[in-house]
Amino acid sequence: MGGTVESVTLMVGAARGVGAVARASASSDAGTDGSAPAKLRIRGLEKRYPVKGGELLALDGIDLDVPAGGFVTLVGTSGCGKSTLLNIVAGLDAPSAGDVTVDGDRIVGPGPDRGLVFQAYSLFPWRTVAENVAFGLECQGLSRTQRRARVEAMLGVVGLTEFAEWLPRDLSGGMCQRVAIARALVIEPDVLLLDEPFGALDLQTRQNLHEFLRLVWQRTGATVLMVTHDIGEAIYLSDQVVVLSDRPGRVVERIDVPFGRSREPDVRRDARFLALEHDLDDLLHGRR
Numbered sequence: 219m220g221g222t223v224e225s226v227t228l229m230v231g232a233a234r235g236v237g238a239v240a241r242a243s244a245s246s247d248a249g250t251d252g253s254a255p256a257k258l259r260i261r262g263l264e265k266r267y268p269v270k271g272g273e274l275l276a277l278d279g280i281d282l283d284v285p286a287g288g289f290v291t292l293v294g295t296s297g298c299g300k301s302t303l304l305n306i307v308a309g310l311d312a313p314s315a316g317d318v319t320v321d322g323d324r325i326v327g328p329g330p331d332r333g334l335v336f337q338a339y340s341l342f343p344w345r346t347v348a349e350n351v352a353f354g355l356e357c358q359g360l361s362r363t364q365r366r367a368r369v370e371a372m373l374g375v376v377g378l379t380e381f382a383e384w385l386p387r388d389l390s391g392g393m394c395q396r397v398a399i400a401r402a403l404v405i406e407p408d409v410l411l412l413d414e415p416f417g418a419l420d421l422q423t424r425q426n427l428h429e430f431l432r433l434v435w436q437r438t439g440a441t442v443l444m445v446t447h448d449i450g451e452a453i454y455l456s457d458q459v460v461v462l463s464d465r466p467g468r469v470v471e472r473i474d475v476p477f478g479r480s481r482e483p484d485v486r487r488d489a490r491f492l493a494l495e496h497d498l499d500d501l502l503h504g505r506r
């Protein structure tokens with residue numbers, strides 16, 4: 219990682235001044251008391267894939283709300299339909315049944331209101347860092363000058379200004395994921411969708427990026443839906459953790475995380491944190 223968490227704080231703060239990613243911040247307790255309106259609403263979501271000799275039921279009757287400015291994480295074992303669900307919310311795949319809406323509007327395809335970060339190594343390898351970040355802005359038809367200003371501000375936010383002209387192959391895994399997050403955030407999406415964004419990284423890099431993501435989330439006021447199989451990561455980052463069953467994915471449990479938003483890394487050693495981790499592990503592995 220290039221910058222420390224402190225320097226990222228400063229850079230995120232600085233970027234607010236130029237309006238790169240700033241947005242009216244959601245109230246600090248949105249999503250924890252159920253009173254905030256759902257930004258993202260999923261009802262009766264079902265997904266069936268045609269497969270040889272029949273159909274595969276990947277998701278079954280998913281109901282899920284993410285309040286405006288909230289951070290909800292889905293956990294589930296491999297193959298339970300997490301990516302399927304995220305891709306449907308991203309508009310990259312269509313549901314077989316059910317409704318997915320953002321601000322009451324049904325999702326019919328990808329849109330600039332939703333930014334998506336995949337698992338590692340999703341950057342365009344032939345594009346520089348700046349060109350990768352500029353991608354979504356090109357799709358929106360912004361002029362070169364407008365793009366340059368937005369990309370420069372965003373690279374400041376993720377602490378990669380000096381790497382603007384580098385190619386992904388010359389960056390560490392953690393830096394690549396910061397570029398991926400910058401590429402998703404530069405279009406100023408209301409909703410940020412993250413599919414196991416830190417899965418391929420070592421523990422230290424992952425924990426640095428957790429701090430980074432928390433800062434970016436709080437500064438931008440984005441609504442976040444993340445998918446992971448890492449229970450500790452889910453608890454540490456989220457307002458609410460939603461547990462999916464093995465395939466077909468169904469919601470087994472929704473757990474409100476009992477910690478406020480200004481968390482320090484050592485909350486991971488709190489007895490309540492450890493107990494929650496234990497409970498979630500049991501739920502995930504069908505021991506409860």
Ligand code: ADP
Pocket residue numbers: 267268269274276294295296297298299300301302303465
């Ligand atoms: P996860 O992200 O939780 O690991 P996925 O959403 O990728 O799970 O997949 C859920 C299930 O759906 C898996 O059994 C997978 O093999 C199946 N699946 C995913 N995409 C397709 C597809 N395009 N065609 C057929 N089956 C698919």
Ligand code: MG
Pocket residue numbers: 300301302413
């Ligand atoms: Mg997946």
